[in-house]
Amino acid sequence: MDCDRFREYLADVDRPGVLTREICEQVFAHAEECGDCAEMLTRSEALDSELRRLAANDGQLQAPSQLESRLIAVFRERRASRRRGAAWRYASAISIAAVLVLAIGLRMSRSRTGGGALPEMTIGKPLVTVKPTMQAAKGLSSAHATRPTPRSSARQVEAAENSRAAGPSSNVVDAENENGFIALSDVDEAAPLDDAAVVQVEMPRAALASFGLPLEAMEGGGTVRADLIVSADGTPQAIRLDSQDETGAVEHNSEAVGGNR
């Protein structure tokens, strides 16, 4: 071993696990042969000794105990803050989910009951109040027997419900009964007709589209008068356009309500 190699190994000679036993023996053997390297080894061992003393002297040093208390307090505060944050996020998520469910439910409900808001229209006084049930409308004889309402109105409701019973996919024109009422195609078949009413309305022609009526019904501008059978929950069940609307005559309605107007 030469002096350069000796200096390279010197710092590690007393460090466990770094040099092999053979190399350590070579280092000490070189120090016995070389005076300068021997002095260097002595000084290095003295430094090791002093460093060990310093390490032992400082070995028990540690941060003041107040620091641990301060950090524990911070830890508790942060943990509480995180828990509050987590609870807040949980509550927020629940609230958002509830609002979403409500909104979706409302939208589905509107979709089932005619697609949302009714078209802008002027509603006249109810022409007549009818009290047919769905079962009565389907069973003609019992329906006639139980209806306390004027016969003409009951017939209109019955016709409207019969046409509606053909199914929501049925053609609008096919659903028109002999009194001119057209069942609205997207009404709920199971909707109760207790306390249903026939009301006369006046609305823009363009608004007829929202009832699913044929395009020709919407030709021309202005407004149109129509009779609506409206169930107790406000859902239009059937519509009849006033055939004399353009001439200003209202005989159709007069006939329909049996002189109520």
Next chain:
Amino acid sequence: MASGKVNEGRGKPSNDPMNRGAEPTDEDLLAQMMAGSEEAFVRLYQRRQPAIYRFALHMSGSAAVAEDVTQEVFMAIIRDASRFDPARGTLAGFLYGIARNHLRKRWEQEHRFVALDEDADEERALVSMRGNGFAPPVENQGDDLGRLRRAIGTLPENYREALVLCDLQEMSYEEAASALACPVGTVRSRLHRARALLLEKLSDERRPRRAAVGE
């Protein structure tokens, strides 16, 4: 070098047969701490705090700075322990890394302002003597340990880190390399250089004294 090595850098349980299998690793404690366990935090703190504090003390030469740095290290893991990535090293290395960053910030703050009066030259000389770091501690500077501390305090920062970790904290090269985020060979060469410089400084200190005694 010294016998009775302390596994400062390891996140493994102690090798003490009495404790083998009973002690959770640093990473276990950290995970429990992140789940809200105060006990895990306290155990981790008590396990790692002394070495971090002594490292900061030897690097800064100031008990107040060492306390502040130790506080910052543990505040960092309280605030955001998820920053620790086990794939990149041990938790001990991560903690030493935070301590080193804070020591550097401190050192930069201390030297941001330069004196403008006639003492400026003296200040610059003092900074030069200190190397890249704080002044050595002033207490007990008259005895051998005081001289040794002062000599260590004048080493350049990189050399001092290697010496403090390997010779005072008794870490292996691998552990020191993990703490310093550098290769083992770099730690080894820095340590050799640090020891050579230290021997030189201590010899320089002794020589005038011997000369004075001889006169």
